[in-house]
Structures are given as C-alpha cells and as structure tokens.
Amino acid sequence: MNSIKIIIAGPRGRMGTEAVNLVTNTEHFELTAVIDNKYNGMMLSDVQGFQAIHNVPIYTDIVQCLQEVKADVLIDLTTPEVGMFHARNALEHDVRPVVGTTGFSKEDLQELERICHERNLGCIIAPNFAIGAVLMMKFSQMAAKYFHDVEIIEMHHDGKLDAPSGTSVKTAEMIAAVREPKKQGHPNEKETIAGARGADFDGMRIHSVRLPGLIAHQQVMFGSDGQTITIRHDSYNRSSFMSGVKVAVEEVMKHNAFVYGLENILD
Ligand code: NAP
Numbered sequence: 001m002n003s004i005k006i007i008i009a010g011p012r013g014r015m016g017t018e019a020v021n022l023v024t025n026t027e028h029f030e031l032t033a034v035i036d037n038k039y040n041g042m043m044l045s046d047v048q049g050f051q052a053i054h055n056v057p058i059y060t061d062i063v064q065c066l067q068e069v070k071a072d073v074l075i076d077l078t079t080p081e082v083g084m085f086h087a088r089n090a091l092e093h094d095v096r097p098v099v100g101t102t103g104f105s106k107e108d109l110q111e112l113e114r115i116c117h118e119r120n121l122g123c124i125i126a127p128n129f130a131i132g133a134v135l136m137m138k139f140s141q142m143a144a145k146y147f148h149d150v151e152i153i154e155m156h157h158d159g160k161l162d163a164p165s166g167t168s169v170k171t172a173e174m175i176a177a178v179r180e181p182k183k184q185g186h187p188n189e190k191e192t193i194a195g196a197r198g199a200d201f202d203g204m205r206i207h208s209v210r211l212p213g214l215i216a217h218q219q220v221m222f223g224s225d226g227q228t229i230t231i232r233h234d235s236y237n238r239s240s241f242m243s244g245v246k247v248a249v250e251e252v253m254k255h256n257a258f259v260y261g262l263e264n265i266l267d
Contacts, residue, residue, distance in 0.1 A: 102166030127166030129244030147222035
C-alpha cells in the first residue's frame, strides 16, 4: 500500500501534538510538512518537545507549503478562521482536508461542500473524532424519536474558544432531523439572569460548562412523563480522538465528496 502523505496544521497544539505522533507512528502514513504560525523554515524536530523522527519542514504560509510539498491529506487542528482558510486552500491544491477544528459556520460548511463538488474531492469535517462520542450522538438520535424534550450539557476545558461545542451542535442537528419540533420548558418562562436556560437550538437547550481539569464531555438528557434517560460520553485524554483521525484520513482518500461528521463514514 502506498503511504498517505500528510500535512498537519497546528502541530504544537494539544490535538496537533497527538496527531503528529499518530502520523509518525502509523506505517502507511507519512508526515511531509507542518503548518504553524511560527518557526517558518525550521524543522519540526528542532522545536522543543519533538524528536529526530519529526524531521519535516515548518511553513507559516499554507500556499507556499502546498506548492512545495507533495501531500494527499491536510489534517487541521487549529482555530475556526485559520482552519477554514487552510481547508479552502488545501482543496484548491487537490489536497483532501480532514478537519477536527471546531466552530465552523453553516456558510463555511456550505462553501467547502461546494468546492468539494466542483473539484470532485473528498473532505471530512469531524466535530468529534472520538468513536464513543459518535455513538453517543447516534444513541441520542435514536432516543429523540421517542423523547421530544432534551437538554444537552457539554463540558470542556477552559482553553476552548468556541461555545457551544461543535459536538453539541452536531448532536442537536442529528436530533432535530428526527424530533418533532417543540419549544421546551414553560411557555411563559423568563430568565432572571441572561443565559440561564442556555442556547436555543430548534427549541432544545444547549448548556456549555468550561472548567480547568475537564477535557471533553457531553451529557444528553431526555425527559418524559415520570422518566429521564441520560446518554453520556467522556474523553479523558486527547489520544481518545486519534483512532477517529486515523479512520478519517484513510476514508477521505476513498471519498470524492464532502462529509460532515464521522458517523457518516463509520459502519
Ligand atoms: P490548541 O492547543 O490551542 O492548539 C491550536 C494550535 O493551532 C496551537 O498550537 C496554535 O498555535 C495553532 N495555530 C494558531 N494559528 C495557526 C496558524 N495560522 N497556522 C498554524 N497553526 C496555528 O487547541 P486544541 O485543544 O489542540 O484544539 C484545536 C482544535 O481542535 C479546536 O478547534 C478544538 O475545538 C478542536 N478539537 C477537536 C476535537 C475533535 O475530535 N474534532 C477534539 C478536541 C479539540 P499558538 O498556540 O502559537 O497560537
């Protein structure tokens, strides 16, 4: 099998560091370059925390990187604005994006879908790479057929930039696809402190908790007469996301379309 040539954007980040290790430790993956916002022209192996096996060039300019380095896939683990810029440029250079960066708007997703279609290229946007989180979303969608009242409580470390989390929005979208529309809570309820009832997504509520010590956790709570059901997933470290990154890289090479959510490529 030919190895899949990969560029990683955000290699010094919490997720990026794990992804660098995943790619360099996977036999049929080959790291060809990284994109960072500093250390242009240096080798990644010369940056603190990396080793001799990470001897690939660092670029701060994605266009220059894509022109000079041969790659099949770009893994992006940065910030929403940067991630969108990277994904768009990758597709324009025939490189398939696998994006874990969260916080993309609906318009961003539509634009990437359009470019994929025009260029007949694959792209995977995965708000959550943890297989357990994908199952939590699927189980929640199953429950939503029977339980129409639901509140999503997502809990993350306090270094997270976007709220609500990409996973909670994706969960709400999957629930909305099967749930009878319903505005929840008392029709006359009033917030005495703004935000007390959380974000409103199609009548259901999303609550975002940010605390040091947390990694990525989500509880989807359904209620009906005399009963509740709670579906919960916890990521205790960032290596929990890497099996999903591996699957996404392998799958994006087989798809010539836009995929939003890992659940669409798992059996
Ligand atoms: P992080 O530790 O803050 O890492 C982000 C990295 O991106 C930093 O090293 C940052 O460098 C770098 N960066 C910023 N601008 C850049 C640019 N122009 N070019 C290249 N690199 C740039 O964040 P994280 O926890 O790893 O998370 C990264 C993203 O993944 C977030 O959007 C997060 O929500 C998402 N995430 C997704 C999943 C999933 O399963 N899909 C799981 C966890 C997290 P500086 O520090 O120098 O700014």
